Amino acid sequence: MSTSIIGKLEALHPLPDKDKKLLHAVVGRGRTLKSGEDIVSEGDHTDIVHVIIEGHGYRYKTLADGKRQIIGYLVPGDFCDLYGFLLDKMDHGMAARTQCQIAELTEEHILMLTSRPALARALWWSELVNAAILREWLVNMGRRSPSARVAHILCELLVRLQVVGQATADGFKLELSQAELGDTVGLTTVSVNRALQRLRGSKLIVQAGREITIPDVAALKRFAAFDPSYLHFRQDREDRP
Amino acid sequence: MEFKHVKVATGSADEEGRLVFHEEKLIAVLVRLDDAGHGAVVGQWSLEAGFNGVDSTKPPLFANLEAAERWIGKQLSDFIAL
Structure with a gap:
């Protein structure tokens, strides 16, 4: 059950077998959440650290007028709220987009994990990456054209899902509606629809229902000005001269 | 209007x-959604641009131009009231 979590952390920092065994023991089978359920609601306190074992989710904030902004995607292997137990109240909500299997760890578990140097470094990395993704999304939303914004999100999902074995070399299942994509990149559903149409029209993506295929991954990355270095995966760090 | x-x-x-x-x-630019890709909302009107209070990050779609006019009117009066 801990495969995705080990996959994600090892993509950031190598882990000795002993650390993987500890992680496996701590993660357990997890709890099942139905699609649409909150993992943690905005404003709630949580003593539990949630980790996605299976399924997809997102972080979000809701405005007073009911509009929603999605501020992060949660994919298998992601820690939702690593140090959330420090906060009196969560400053944003997290919801299951699909049915999810969620590991629930305690502060004691986290102390146990972070007392091991490799695991501590891997967890630090994962928090650095969360912040880096947020910075990249800010730039994406503020400074890219609608079709490049959507393309950038697709490139990021491809890479993030690949490290946990949920995407092939050139495709994945997009677990998001057009409205959710719009709430992610600050566009209306109409604009997202046209952006996807443009990407399909220029053969940058092929879409069959929720299945996204990217015939020329380098071309889509170029179009979106996507540089995976902000995800800090070892593979990209080590490929660099 | x-x-x-x-x-x-x-x-x-x-x-x-x-x-x-x-x-x-x-004050606004409206477009009718005629592209089949829009699915269930084909035929409705979309706010493509709005000015001076008619801008919105998430405008509704309008069943007809009368509905659009009512919404734009409300945006204008809310804006003036600020």
């Missing part, structure tokens, strides 16, 4: 548009 026919280049089959004038100034 005055509505003038216009063709809008959206890169899709959504071309049929209206320039909306209020007190002889352009």
Whole structure:
């Protein structure tokens, strides 16, 4: 059950077998959440650290007028709220987009994990990456054209899902509606629809229902000005001269 | 409010548009969703641009131009009330 979590952390920092065994023991089978359920609601306190074992989710904030902004995607292997137990109240909500299997760890578990140097470094990395993704999304939303914004999100999902074995070399299942994509990149559903149409029209993506295929991954990355270095995966760090 | 026919280049089959004038100034651009890709909302009107209080990050779609006019009117009066 801990495969995705080990996959994600090892993509950031190598882990000795002993650390993987500890992680496996701590993660357990997890709890099942139905699609649409909150993992943690905005404003709630949580003593539990949630980790996605299976399924997809997102972080979000809701405005007073009911509009929603999605501020992060949660994919298998992601820690939702690593140090959330420090906060009196969560400053944003997290919801299951699909049915999810969620590991629930305690502060004691986290102390146990972070007392091991490799695991501590891997967890630090994962928090650095969360912040880096947020910075990249800010730039994406503020400074890219609608079709490049959507393309950038697709490139990021491809890479993030690949490290946990949920995407092939050139495709994945997009677990998001057009409205959710719009709430992610600050566009209306109409604009997202046209952006996807443009990407399909220029053969940058092929879409069959929720299945996204990217015939020329380098071309889509170029179009979106996507540089995976902000995800800090070892593979990209080590490929660099 | 005055509505003038216009063709809008959206890169899709959504071309049929209206320039909306209020007190002889352009206040909004509406486009009818004619592209089959929009699915259930085909035929509704979308706010493509709005000015001076008619701008919205998440405008609703309008079943017809009367509904659009009512919404634009409300945005204008809410804006003036600020």
